[in-house]
Amino acid sequence: MTGAFDFAPAIALLPLAAFAVALFGGNYLPKRGALAGITALVGSLVLSIWALVTVAGGETYDADLYTFVAGQDTLSLHLGILIDPLSALMLVIVSLIALLVFVFSLGYMNDEDETGLPRYYAELSLFSFSMLAFVFADNLLMAFMFFELVGLCSYLLIGFWFREAGPSSAAKKAFLVTRFGDYFFLVGTVGIFATFGTGMFAGSESFPHMAEQALAGEHSVRTFLGLGEQAWFTVLGLLVLGGVIGKSAQFPLHTWLPDAMEGPTPVSALIHAATMVAAGVYLVARMYGFYLLSPTALGVIALVGGFTALFAASMALVKQELKQVLAYSTISQYGYMMLALGGGGYVAAVFHLTTHAIFKALLFLGAGSVIIAMHHNENMWDMGGLKDKMPVTYYAFLSGSLALAGIFPFAGFWSKDEVLYETLIHGFGGSPLLLAGYAMGLLAVAFTGFYTFRMVFLTFHGEPRTADAEDPHGVRWNVKLPLAVLGILAAVAGVINLAPVEKVTGIHLTFLHDWLDMAPDSFGTAVHHYTGDHGLMHEFAGYTAAHPLGETGTVLVGAAISLGLALAGAGLAYRLYAVPSPTEHTDKLGSLKTLLMNNYYQDEYQVWLARDVTLPLSRAADTFDQSVIDGVVNATSSVSLFAGERVRRIQTGLVTHYATLITLSLVALLVVFGYLGGWF
């Protein structure tokens, strides 16, 4: 019987076909290849939903489909598909967001008469292909391969407007910074293959399972560098984490992401919500069973996440351009997901990944709509009063903003609250390090509330501050439709996991938890295997939950504090900016403003490393090479072969001299050797 899983490869291959069609035939197609991409992604979405429904029916899929390299007496490399609740959910998210981005692009690119559209849609299709294949990858090497291809596609799309200097520079930076992270990822991948002989994610032959058995003393694996198993697994986990930090734009490799705003806005939506940046966090969730074996790695993840959440949110406070605010908010929100993963909140992280995908795609597309209206001016200080002129955009954007700020009852409230709650209870449960992460995450909530509503008020409220804002350019259905779909989802998506309500009322409402728990035991990817009573988190990471105020009390107080902080931030923004003619208040921050405006000089030191350390080093190497090494070569030839005047004559002269010389030497050598060897 054929079922959804027989068509699983097509989920990724359809966009790949659209890539070829748009690249080679886009100029001859209506809408310049957009329709090919849209058709392919409708197909992907339908197949993904079918797979999701099949998984809901209790079936899962894990199969090697293509032998990439058939090793002889050594390890083989495969491409295969793993569809469990996590990947099925992610497939739906990615194909849905990608589809909406395609539709939106009709308005953003086609209606604006951009050139190079076949290339745009081809690259967008390739992007979707890469990400979908990454999501259903069944082993680490395949994941790495498509992780890299995702990087390529973001390079191509960020640099889409290649005729200007900014985009190509930003594209280069994005690829280089993430490549730096991927270097560690690849070392980790190679190390994992060398240690376990496999990179499979799920099943009894998977590396998380083998690592678990090794730590439980059931059998041993080969470790390297004289490290014990525990320490070596930590090293491997941290190496892979390098790739995650690069792609998910976590401190200190976050610097590429704000620059990546040079790309077309729909691309930003895709990169931030569902593809590139999401890939990193998804990878940690994908191999969570491995990270849970190492408390050190978990601690690093939590601290990096918490710090990034706060750090990025603080920079978002002072930005003047709409997309810049959103860029830093993305970094910050992925920090929350990392915090959740490090804090033992697997479900919370996936929940926040889901809701964030929706509301961040919404906010970027909303921003795109505003940018069309403003004739591609992105400065919020040139906007104002767009509320009445663009009601669909406004209400959709507001819905996304409420979700981002974590205001009850929008989607972001529930997921962010769960992230903080999980971190808090495990922090109290004997892992005080997590409390530091929690504190940073909590402070970031207030910042988020402030910058989000500063953005909303400056853009949509008050009086129009320029002629463009007075008379904005209209947008069509192809912009409004994706906004409406996402606007509704951003408002209601929280219902998939109402953990606090369940704890207070006792009614079963944690559907996402149940969903992720449906993975079969043989996979070892179910929630109870990770965080259940006898799960890895208790056995290996040593996390336990503690509720200082009783379970209900902790839930309610935790939620109240974070909601209160979000409202406080939003309220401050209301006081300062929801006036007819708002003014900048950043000067009150004094020198802090300069620091924030310059992003803590993170770019500067990285540019310094590249331009003022590496480049001079390479030039020094070049000088050394030309003068010393090549000098010795030339000197040797001069001294040893000839001397004085003859050199000049020969060097300007004929190769026949050399040829004769060489031949004579060879003959002489043969004679000498022949004599020694007894030929004569």
Added chain:
Amino acid sequence: MLLEALLASVLLGAGIVALAPNRYAGKLAAAISLVPLVGSLYLWSAFDGVANALLSGGEPAFETTIAWIDLAGYQLQWHVGLDGVSVPLVILTTILTTAAIVSAWTPIDERESQFYALVLLLEAGLLGVFAALDFFLWFVFWEVVLVPMYFLIAIWGGPRRKYAAIKFFVYTNVASLAMFIGFIALVFGLGDSVTTLGLPEITQALQEPGALGEFAGLGPAALKAAAFFAMFAGFAVKVPMVPFHTWLPDAHVEAPTPVSVLLAGVLLKMGTYALLRFNFTMLPDVAKANAEIIAIFAVVSVIYGALLALAQRDLKRIVAYSSISSMGYVLLGLIAYTVHGLGGATFQMVSHGFISGLMFMVVGVIYNQTHTRMVGDMSGLADRMPVTVGIFVAAAFGYMGLPLMSGFAAEVLIFLGAFPSTVLPGAPIFTALAMFGIVIVAGYLLLAMQRTLFGPFSLATDYELGRAPVHDVAPLVVLLACVIALGVAPDLFYGMIQDAVRPILELGGGV
């Protein structure tokens, strides 16, 4: 007799082209070069060789052995045959030669018939190197390659062509001498154990305990070590390996594009091929005993070569130095002595042949239009040459080891093979150090691309940019297709490569 027919067709073709009028030489040469191309693809499909041609149990395909000359107790033979290592290199040679010939149509506009005849002569030499199984025969081909290459650089090269050609010729010939001394010393050390200069016979004799005697006052162990390093130095020049690399950038910069394509694409592989055949197959115990030194050479070549590439402004020099870096990976794979290490190294020879050939060719197409290769002289070419630039970007990402292109498969196999090596102490550290090359390569290629291909259009040389002719672009497309095909399905070659390298791992030889 297939191999002989192949070689004969190339040599005969070279003769015909030499006599043909200049006007038709290019097209005639391209047509003639299709014969070995098709022939080599047939060899691949009909390949039935077993294991390694040099080792016991190995049965090379298409083998011919004919006694040729008797020289003081040694029989020199016409002995050719292919195993899983040589077949992919033969195909690389035939495809790249045809591509190089077609890419020469635009830039080569004087003495064409001589040019194409020399290219075909070069091809014959290269095919001979990969096919010969007798040392004398192999050495003849090895030296034959140098002659056409010398003239190709010296006659059709850039302003400093004389210097570059002589440097190339002398440097590699001195290296040949070192290698020759090392090898012949081994042969004499073996004394009566061998009666021919057949590579299989010598290799197998070297595995026999006690077969190697004393020569020139050196005991067996010292003789082996001395021979190993003499040959290693000789081949290191060819590869080239830091610090023996300085002839390469000069040769590349001065050589016309089609010659650079063959120089980087195939000639460098002669060095790594010979390292694999001679040093690492004949004397594995010496290699293993000196694994760390060899690995240091590998890592230094990778990192130092990449750093040098970063400092260059000439696109050709960038690619030239990056070849040094890429060849460092090959050495790392070889010294690992694992299936994926040796196999990945061999696969990297083929993969890098296609990718570097493609890179040089695409730089050449840009040069044909702009008449400059300097990074600062042009920007925003993507606006005027979209197809060429598209291929440039694809080729550059291939060079960076993008998955689903052959470079990734090669590099990842080398890394997977080198990391767990038990031969090389500290293998994970060496591997991780070498792997940092993947970051630097992205740095210099992306930087060069940003400056030349993107941004607002400008061109310092004031040439009117036209469309590149189809015959300039077609070879690029073919090579790109090869890179992608090998990247998606490495097993096209990798199965036979593994067959051929696995027996090397079974060799004893006390360390």
